[in-house]
Amino acid sequence: MxxxxxxxxxxxxxxQLTIDHNKPFFLVKGKFIMLFDKQIDGTPQLTLIRNPSELDQLNDLIMNKLKEARxxxxxxxxxxxxxxxxxxxxxxxxxxxxxxxxxxxxxxxxxxxxxxxxxxxxxxxxxxxxxxxxxxxxxxxxxxxxxxxxxxxxxxxxxxxxxxxxxxxxxxxxxxxxxxxxxxxxxxxxxxxxxxxxxxxxxxxxxxxxxxxxxxxxxxxxxxxxxxxxxxxxxxxxxxxxxxxxxxxxxxxx
Known part of the structure; x- marks a missing residue:
């Protein structure tokens, strides 16, 4: 299991949080974030972000969203x-x-x-x-x-x-x-x-x-x-x- x-x-x-399950992500705080998506034709797409300023912004957005989480x-x-x-x-x-x-x-x-x-x-x-x-x-x-x-x-x-x-x-x-x-x-x-x-x-x-x-x-x-x-x-x-x-x-x- x-x-x-x-x-x-x-x-x-x-x-537990209500979010768009079609756009999952994997975050390692201060290291990177992986964004999973699909292209128009359905082909899986992975975006890797390592830029510190972008990571900080995304982390803040996620932490704010987690305030609503159970x-x-x-x-x-x-x-x-x-x-x-x-x-x-x-x-x-x-x-x-x-x-x-x-x-x-x-x-x-x-x-x-x-x-x-x-x-x-x-x-x-x-x-x-x-x-x-x-x-x-x-x-x-x-x-x-x-x-x-x-x-x-x-x-x-x-x-x-x-x-x-x-x-x-x-x-x-x-x-x-x-x-x-x-x-x-x-x-x-x-x-x-x-x-x-x-x-x-x-x-x-x-x-x-x-x-x-x-x-x-x-x-x-x-x-x-x-x-x-x-x-x-x-x-x-x-x-x-x-x-x-x-x-x-x-x-x-x-």
Whole structure:
């Protein structure tokens, strides 16, 4: 998926803006701008501009236009400010609630019964209203073998190996028990968790390798949905079997 490939090499932030999509451009600030167009006969045309004064003018025009743009990417430092905004659009209310749920996840390890209930409640609340959950395989392995805090679905503090095994077992049991739940494991990098909603907007959260911060990318569901489904089809991982294999490997380290 393009998003993950980009985040591996750049700290990507996305904005949504209504512009003429027939005239795309690529700007590297202070270096150059590439303008893509077509000639009258339909032949593709590329214009490369390096002149500093022209670059400054174009950059100012773009920055002014961006004031009208809607930011679609947030990190762990800015996500609360986004959620606290007063001018929330109707189409974002559902995704906002999912993000709040991720951020309010209680730490694991507070007792077996309470933890079982918290895991069940968490995944039930995430998947209600037809939401599909896509966990990256590396996030589960990192949680189990490195005891690192990754994305919010596996948020925890100082859990020993037995507790981590037990927590993942409860995720497995939930998926096995709730056959209707759309919970999948896919082969994407950066310890990601993605939520595909039935509404207009969906979410991809990941850990940016440079900043080590959790990023929240909000996408049009029609745009990200096919990519997540293609990743699921290409991966073909059974959640229960995958977690069982990870647990079996972890138990050898006890």
């Amino acid at each position: 393009t998003l993950f490939k980009t985040e591996l090499f750049a700290d990507l932030y996305r904005w 930011c679609m990417t947030f990190n762990s430092d800015t996500i609360q400010e986004y959620l606290d905004r007063k001018d929330a659009k109707i189409d974002s209310l559902e995704i906002d609630e999912k993000i709040k749920l991720l951020l309010s996840t209680a730490p694991a390890g507070n007792g077996r019964e309470s933890e079982r209930d918290s895991v069940t409640d968490f995944y039930h609340n995430l998947s209600e209203d037809g939401t599909s959950i896509y966990m990256s395989a590396d996030s589960i392995a990192t949680f189990l073998f490195k005891a690192k805090v990754i994305v919010p679905d596996l948020l925890t503090v100082d859990l020993d190996l037995d507790a981590r095994i037990d927590y993942l077992a409860r995720i497995r049991d939930y998926v096995d028990r709730e056959k209707h739940a759309s919970v999948y494991i896919i082969n994407t990098p950066l310890n990601s968790l993605s939520l595909l909603l039935e509404g207009d907007l969906s979410l991809v959260s990941l850990v940016q390798p440079g900043s080590k911060k959790v990023k929240f990318h909000i996408f049009d569901s029609d745009l990200i949905g096919p990519e997540l489904e293609n990743a699921r089809a290409a991966t073909g991982i059974n959640v229960g079997d995958f977690i069982d294999k990870q647990i079996s490997q972890a138990e050898k380290h006890r």
